[in-house]
Each structure stands twice: as C-alpha cells, then as structure tokens.
Amino acid sequence: MKLKKFIATLAVVGMVAGMAVGCGSKEETAKADNGEKTESASDWDSSMDITIVSREDGSGTRGAFIELFGVEEKKDGEKVDMTTEEAQITNSTSVMMTTVAGDEYAIGYVSLGSLDESVKALKIDGAEATAENIKNDTYKVSRPFNIVTKKGSENEVAKDFVSYIMSKEGQQVVSDNGYIGDDSAAAYAGSKPAGKIVVGGSSSVSPVMEKLIEAYKEVNPDAEIELQTTDSTTGVTSTIDGSYDIGMASRELKDEETAEVEGQVMATDGIAVIVNKANTTDELSSEQVKTIYTGEALTWDEVVK
Template sequence: MKMKKLVAVLAVVGMTGVMMAGCGSSSAAANTDSDAASQDQASDWDSSNDISIVSREDGSGTRGAFIELFGIEEKQGDQKVDMTTEDAQITNNTSVMLTTVAKDDYAIGYVSLGSLDDSVKALKIDGAEATEENIKDGSYKVSRPFNIATKGDPTNEVAKDFIDYILSKDGQQVISDNGYISNDDAADYAKTAPSGKCVVGGSSSVSPVMEKLIEAYKKVNPNAEIELQTSDSTTGMTSTIEGSYDIGMASRELKDSEVSEGLKATVIATDGIAVIVNNNNPADELSSEQVKEIYTGSYTTWDEVAE
C-alpha cells in the first residue's frame, strides 16, 4: 500500500454576496486568519526532510510488543534481535514520546492507544484505524495484552483483594472507561476490605489505568494503602521476582525466563499500539511494511515512504 502523497493542499476560500453590516465581521476575519495560518503551516511541510524516528527504551513492554508486531525483531540463531535503527531517538516513557512527536513535524513514534491524545495524529495501519472496535473485530492488528504478575499466588491480602477488584465488573468498567478493552464477562466484586499495604510497579503504559484502578479501589476499601511505582515492564517483572513489588505490571506477554522464576501472569485488559506522527504531517496511513522499513532505517526521508 502506498501512503497518500505528502503534499499540502491549499484551500480556496469563497466570498459570498453582500455582507450584512455589524454581523460577525470580526469573528469571520479571525476565522479567515486562523485558516490561512493553518494553510501556511501545512505548506511548509517538506517531505524531503529526514524522518525523526522515535522509539522507547530497552525493557519497555510497548517497544517489545511494537517490534514483534511489526517484524522489527529478527531471529538470529536462538536469539531474537531488535533491528531498530541506531538513528532512533530513545524516550523513556509514554508522556515523553507524545511530547517529542508533538514538537517535531517530521517525527514518528508509537504509544498505547489508551494514552493517545490530540497533541499527535494516529495513523491508520493497513487501512484500519486504531480504535477499540477495530481491535475487537481484528481489523486493527497492532494490539497487545496488559498483564499483571505475582510470584505464585499472592500472599498479601490487600494484593489479592485488589486483583479481585481489577478483574471484577467494577474494575473492568474502570478499564473500559479509560479507553482500554475490558472483559465483558467479568464477575461481581466480592468485597473483603483487608487492611495493609501493597506495592504495584512496572510498565509506564499500564501505569495510567492502574492509577485509575487504585483510585476506584480505595473508595470501596479505604483500609488499603497501595503504592504505585512506574518504570518499565522488565523492571516490573524482575522486581516482582525479587519481592520488591507485590504486583508487577507488563504491557507485553511474559518471557519464558520470567515464568520459570515463578511469575504468574493475569491479563487485565487489551490495548492497541497507535503509530503516531506530528499533526502537521499530511500522511493518514501506512502499511505494516512501511512502518518496518522506517524503523529498521531502510527509509530515511518521508518522500522515500511515498514512492
């Protein structure tokens, strides 16, 4: 699939008949000025400029899922090797990724669908928009699980009850309300309201919805204290193995090495990964192959993508 040609289109503003005196002339002038500014901004976009490739740090679950889903990791012998170009700019969390792409007209990046905002533009991938409906029906294939993990069955009563809440109808409603795909068959929450402290930590992609879940849980169990530590998926899993976290968060599947250390994973939601560009970029969609070629360094300028 070829991306729409990266050219700006100038709008023609028509003037209509006779203007009525004193009726919104200032507002009309302001709107015309705003439209002209937008057109000037778009016309400044030059597809011959280098692509600013932005990726996440090693250990990020979002990066791990992204490179797997787009075929950016390749198997070499017994090892899987991340083929992301060395020219990529590395960001260490979701908010920095969004800010970086929003400030650079020629940037491309990727974020959790649930974290997407209007500061950037999400591209269609293989003709499908990044929406909950398209993830559910399988037309948007760039999705991954949000996992929580404990070392074996949790012994911390607050951790156990909090997990029960997350998986209940109430918890899954919080997940759905925050833009993630929930389990429609969740059971009612059997409240036990234990006292004590629980530490949850890991993925910066899971962290925003986990914060909402903690807020909601504290309303039904004010006896509980839950500390949230945000890092990345790998840190979440290793810290749970070591006992620093009662519950770890990962925005990817658990690795065999993590499971062999005794981690037990539970999917709490499904999330899409949105491929994002600056709002001034006239592109609307890319193919999976084009994304791979960009991130492996085969394409270095936007006009190469459009050829």
C-alpha cells in the same frame, strides 16, 4: 541537525529575507524579525528526514511493537531487535508524545489508551487505531496488559486488589479508559483487607492502573497502594525480588518469567503509530512502518508517494 533539515532551514531564512527586501513589506519584515513562519515556510515537506522515535530497552511497548511490525529477526536462535541506531530513545509514554508533538517530521508509537490530541494516530493497513477495531480484529496492532504476582505470595491486599481489577467493576474502569476489558467478568466480592502494597512497572499500564487504584480505594479505604512507574521488565523482575507486590507488563510474559510469577491479562491495548499533526500522512502499511524503524527508509517521500 541533519543535512537536509539544515539546508531547508537556510532556504526558509533566505526566502523570508527575499520577500522582505523584494516587496518592502513592513509586515513581512516584522514577521521575519520575530521568527514567525510565513505560510509557505510552514508547509510540510515530504523530502525531509524522518525523525524516528522509539522506547528504551525493557519497555513492553517497544517489545510488542518490534514483534508486531517485524522489526526483529532471529540470529543464532535468538530474536534480535533491528531498530535503527539513528532512533531517538524516550523512556516513557508521555515523553514519546511530547517528542513527536514537537517535531513535524517525527514518528513514534504509544499505547492506544494513552493517545491524546497532541499527536495524530495513523491508520495501519487501512484500519484506524480504535478499541472497536481491535475488538472486530481489523486493527491488528494490539498487545496484552499483564499484572503479575510472585508465586506463593500471600499478601491479602494484593490478592484482593487483583480480584477487584479482574471484577466487573474493575473491568468497567478498564473499558471507560479506552482499553478492552472482559465484559463477562463477575461482580467484585472481595474481603477488603487493610494494609499497604506497592504496584509498579510499565508506563503504558500506569494510567489505567492509577484509575483502578482510585476506584478500589473507594470500596476499600483501608488499603494503601503505592504506584511506581518504570518499565515492563522492571515490573516483572521487581515482583520476583519482592520490591513490588504487583507488577505491570505491557507485553506477553516470557517463559522464564512465568516460572516465577503468576500472570493475568487485565486488559487488551492497541499500539498507535503516531506522527506530528502537521504531517500530511494519514496511513502507512505495516511494511512501511518496518522500513522506517529498521532504517531502510530515511525520508518521508521514500514511504509516502
């Protein structure tokens, strides 16, 4: 436990004990015995240390986040991730949200389409994190969802499923699940072949891919599709080595990757910067987010005035 949080915890314990002795209230004593917080103890304190939560290396969400917020710099011609070593590392979208939901002083980031009511999304540079604001270019923290296939692959089920994803019907599934699809896509006119394929990669893309698989199997029940959730880098490398028939990446593809795979943008997604619902902060600037993740700002009152 960090020093400030330890001191704050001692202060809360002392306050509760003092109230119980000073006023002789059986109710307050019972609350202290049961470990319940009094109203004053539950107030959010901006002087507390920020719990910085990030994603693992290989995560497309992390790659897009550090690029969009400038949490990287060039050294010897290569981009270097400057995320503070104090950051807690999570390995999936769901773990990220659970971690932030369980810590009043935490900050993290997730796919906008995966956002739920367990956490609070902050405005960034005055704009709310919504699909509509991404469309009108007021919320600028967005990235592509790519699907990739190995160059020269002739798997008919993979080709047909990709055609479904990029069709009017597939893009409607994308839009219905909170992402931005292609409104001008043509109707699906595939061959509906039988067979099995493996789709794998980004945990951010997986939720909408699961919905696409369900929808596709309704029009092609002869297709068997296995979904594996890993990360963006694994999604691409496993497609190259043949472990996946279709890979998922929640970031831009690298030049060395496009030499091996064919990529298509299946959706546009925002990255929501999230905090615990007890946090009184509603908005941060891009620069403030950067100072947190590079370790320049250590407590909430250093960024929230």
